[in-house]
Amino acid sequence: MEPKNKSQFNRRDFLKTGALSGLFLGTAGLASCATNGSQRSYKGRVKNIIFMVSDGMSxxxxxxxxxxRRRKEGRASEWIRLYEENKLNRGLMxxxxxxxxxxxxxxxxxxWGSGVRITNGSVNMMDDGTALNSxxxxxxxxxxxTGLVTTTRITHATPAGFCASVQSRGMEDEIAQQYLERQPDVLMGGGHVHFDASTRGDxxxxxxxxxxxxxxxxxxxADLxxxxxxxxxxxxxxxxxxxPYTLDHVNTPDLLENVPTLAEMTKQAIESLHASGxxxxxxxEGGRVDHAAHGMDASGLVYDQIAFDDAIEEAFKFYEAHPDETLLIITTDHGNANPGxxxxxxxxxxxxxNFDKIQTFKHTNNWVLSEFRDTVPSISxxxxxxxYATGIDVxxxxxxFLRRALNNERVAAYDMRNRPWATLGEIMSNYISVAFVGTAHTADYVELASAGPGSETxxxxxxxxDLFNLMLSAAGISVSEVTQV
Ligand SMILES: [Zn+2]
Incomplete structure (x- = not known):
């Protein structure tokens, strides 16, 4: 059973950043491998971990x-089906x-990545510049x-939080550079500008x-x-x-041909990583669920959440084939805009x-607004x-209201909603009955679903x-040099 009890970590990252300080996680509590029948511990049993994040999912x-999915496809979403069939543990986080x-x-x-609650905007780095191993x-x-898969730039905050350490999430050129040094085996998503010589700062x-x-x-x-x-x-x-947002993706032939779905990337990543043995x-990460919520963009939101749901299907298939050695975590990092x-x-x-009308939408609110960036359009x-985008004659x-919002006139009493995208979201609420509380993250306790050894804890x-500690102890990785505070 792997891994070995002795620490296997090189000190390179720590020495570079001077981060050999703080409390240490002892090896004793994490690396035991009890194997006596029904008392068999989850500790050290897990070979594979799949950690799924629908970003900003209220x-x-x-x-x-x-x-x-129930109305359009006659089936529950995968996530809820797994709840219905009691195949996932469920809680709040x-x-x-x-x-x-x-x-x-x-x-x-x-x-999750380093087990420390740090300041918003930072990636695995303390305010004093101490870098945390992840x-x-x-x-x-x-x-x-190891692998990171997302629908955002691969250098964006959520994947970076599992691998990089920088003071500000905006340092995406540096995050790409850290990926090169830290070598996650699979990286899939967007973010060409942070890898190409003509667009990188250096x-x-x-x-x-x-x-x-x-x-x-x-x-x-096709390259996949x-x-x-x-x-x-x-x-x-x-x-x-x-x-692209899923709804725009599937209705734009060029994008459909050239850009893989989150489920396709997930499947490829699992196959490649698993083949190593x-x-x-x-x-x-279903990263654009968050963006659609910020934009009060109901169709963008629902179709991207369904794309994430398709990725759950891929991950759960793998879990079901390897249930004794796979820990599956499905969650979100925060609520956003609380649609309902x-x-x-x-x-x-x-x-x-009213909600059913979204079934035949061709494009997102984001796509509608993309035409109106430079000039204020007429009502017609x-x-x-x-x-054209929705089939709805508003x-x-x-x-x-939208014309005035685009003209920088005040159209809402709640400051946060005084933006063109919020105005379009509000307009659509009249026709599809989905409304939002705002355009930003919320403090809500979030959905946490899990399966496999350790999930019962x-x-x-x-x-x-606690998820950081669970991942390490489930995998039997003993850490004596992880910086903790
Ligand atoms: Zn966000």
Whole structure:
């Protein structure tokens, strides 16, 4: 049974950053491998960990995706099906960070990645510059393969929180450089601008550097098909910045052909990592759920949550084939904008038929607004564009709210909603019955689902940093040099 009891960590990262301080996790509590029958401990049993994050998923988002799948496809969402069939443990998690009850994604991911509650905006780094070691290098040094998959830039806060350590999440060129040094075996998402010599601040060509260290470079969906069945290090970068929203993705032929879905990337990542035979840690993020929530963009939100749900299906298939040695965690890092299907009509009878209209939408609110960046459109132009994207003929009165918002006029009493995207979100609420409380992260306790050895130790209420300790103890990785505070 792996890993060995002695510490296997090189001190390079710590010495570089002067981070050999703080409390140490002892080896005794983490590395025991009890194997006596029914008392068999989860500790050290887990070979593979799949950690899935729907970024910024409020409880309402989970429900809306499930309702959409039931109405449109005649099936529950995968996440809720697994609840219905009692295949996942369920609880709430407190995602408080070092600076706020309202987390940002960088500090939230860091709470899992390094087990410390740090200041919002930082990635595995204390305010005094102390860098914290994180799970990707820790698992790498313990002989496991590692991977990060997302629909955002791969250098974005959530994947970075499992691997990088920087003072500010905006240092994405540096995060890409740290990926090169720390060598997560699989990297897939967007973020070309942080790897290409012509757009990086330092002019370095990271693609060549990654290729030189054994990575297969994939720039479009077809490149993934060329990757064989065996273990392969992969750098898959499929967009300059974030990958497209799912609804725009599936209705734009060029994007559909060239950009893989989150489920496709997840499947590829699991296959490559598993083929190594070494066990692995894989983080999968549905990152644009968060962006759609910020934008009060209901169709963007629901379809991206469903794309995440498809990725759960891939991960759960793997878990079911390897249940005794796989820990599966499915969660979110914070609520965002708290969407919900609101009651309208006599006996609330209009709510669901209104929501059903989203089934035939072609494009997101984000796509609608992308045309209006430079000039303020007329009321009829606004109505035409919304009708093309959604099939809904909004009233002139509603369209005029958006025209005025685009003209920088004040249209909302709540400051946070006084933005064009919030105004469009509010307009659409009249037709689809999905409304939002705001445009930002919330302090809500979040959904935490899990399966596999160690998941039984998660009770109804979990502190975010406990997942770091669970991952290490489940994998039997003894850490004597991880910086803790
Ligand atoms: Zn966010």
């Amino acid at each position: 409880h309402g988002t989970l429900q809306l995706a499930d309702l959409m 407190d995602m408080t960070t070092g600076s706020s009850n309202v987390p940002d994604s960088a500090a939230a991911a860091s709470s 799970v990707v290098p820790i698992f790498r040094d313990a002989g496991r393969k 002019g370095r060509d990271l693609y060549t550097k990654f290729a030189d260290t054994g990575y297969k470079i994939a720039r479009k969906k 098909a060329g990757i064989g069945n065996g273990f392969q290090k992969i750098l898959g970068i499929f967009a300059d910045h974030h990958l 070494s066990g692995f840690l894989l983080q999968v 299907l609101n009651g309208v009509g006599s006996g609330y009878s209009d709510s669901v038929p 132009q606004i109505r035409e564009r919304i009708e 009233s002139s009165e509603h369209a005029d 998660l009770g109804p209420f979990t502190k975010n940093t």
